[in-house]
Amino acid sequence: MGMNGSGCMRLATIGRTLGAGALATLLAAGAAADGALDVDADDFGCISEMTPVRGFYVGNLLGDLDATLAVARSEDGGTYPPGSVVQLVPTEAMVKHPEGYNAATRDWEFFELDPSPEGSAIRVRGFADVVNRFGGNCFACHVKAEPKWDMICETGHGCDPIPLTADMTRVLQKADPRCDTSKALTPEDIELLKALGAAG
Ligand code: HEC
Numbered sequence: 001m002g003m004n005g006s007g008c009m010r011l012a013t014i015g016r017t018l019g020a021g022a023l024a025t026l027l028a029a030g031a032a033a034d035g036a037l038d039v040d041a042d043d044f045g046c047i048s049e050m051t052p053v054r055g056f057y058v059g060n061l062l063g064d065l066d067a068t069l070a071v072a073r074s075e076d077g078g079t080y081p082p083g084s085v086v087q088l089v090p091t092e093a094m095v096k097h098p099e100g101y102n103a104a105t106r107d108w109e110f111f112e113l114d115p116s117p118e119g120s121a122i123r124v125r126g127f128a129d130v131v132n133r134f135g136g137n138c139f140a141c142h143v144k145a146e147p148k149w150d151m152i153c154e155t156g157h158g159c160d161p162i163p164l165t166a167d168m169t170r171v172l173q174k175a176d177p178r179c180d181t182s183k184a185l186t187p188e189d190i191e192l193l194k195a196l197g198a199a200g
Pocket of ligand 1 (some may be wrong): 088092093110112132139142152153159
């Protein structure tokens with residue numbers, strides 16, 4: 001997938017704002033030479049070391065966490081900036097590419113991950129065609145969010161619901177095998193994990 005003009009303009013704009021040195025650092029950190037974001041398995045770590053927003057977590061691979069948080073925390077929604085990473089559960093992630101990279105998905109790339117104590121393996125990645133292990137197409141659900149939410153579903157944004165309660169997502173986050181400090185799971189947590197078939 002190539003980079004088009006508007007994506008390059010976007011980087012040029014970032015460069016003007018930050019100065020050439022900062023742009024070079026950004027490029028070294030995660031953007032490929034053509035302006036596309038270079039995302040690999042190492043970009044996905046312990047979910048709870050990301051920044052919590054209501055029930056989910058966000059980060060920014062280009063170091064612009066403030067811009068990501070400004071949209072995530074906005075009551076009016078908005079368009080997430082390039083580099084944004086969003087996760088609700090350890091096994092699924094969305095990453096925002098530079099503007100114009102994939103118009104259909106509004107530049108979101110969808111990932112299904114296999115997290116383990118060694119890190120994350122990428123099971124599937126892509127744009128409108130990624131299907132999770134339960135047979136669900138990520139894009140088909142997320143595109144139903146009202147446009148102002150930029151494909152972020154939460155609850156009440158218009159997406160079809162997923163069969164996970166807030167308690168279930170919380171315990172899946174807590175049991176993320178990528179986190180160093182194994183957080184103490186309560187007996188209730190373990191019951192929930194068993195119910196989810198994730199207790200091993
Ligand atoms: C059946 C529809 C459906 C499918 C399929 C689906 N999702 Fe979601 N997803 C949702 C809903 C609904 C939420 C919000 C759940 C909540 O907050 O309780 C959500 C939450 C998320 C979030 C947290 C941000 C948000 O939108 O609330 C991410 C990231 C995410 N999903 C990624 C994915 C990825 C990646 C895939 C495919 C591998 C996928 N989802 C498949 C419906 C779906």
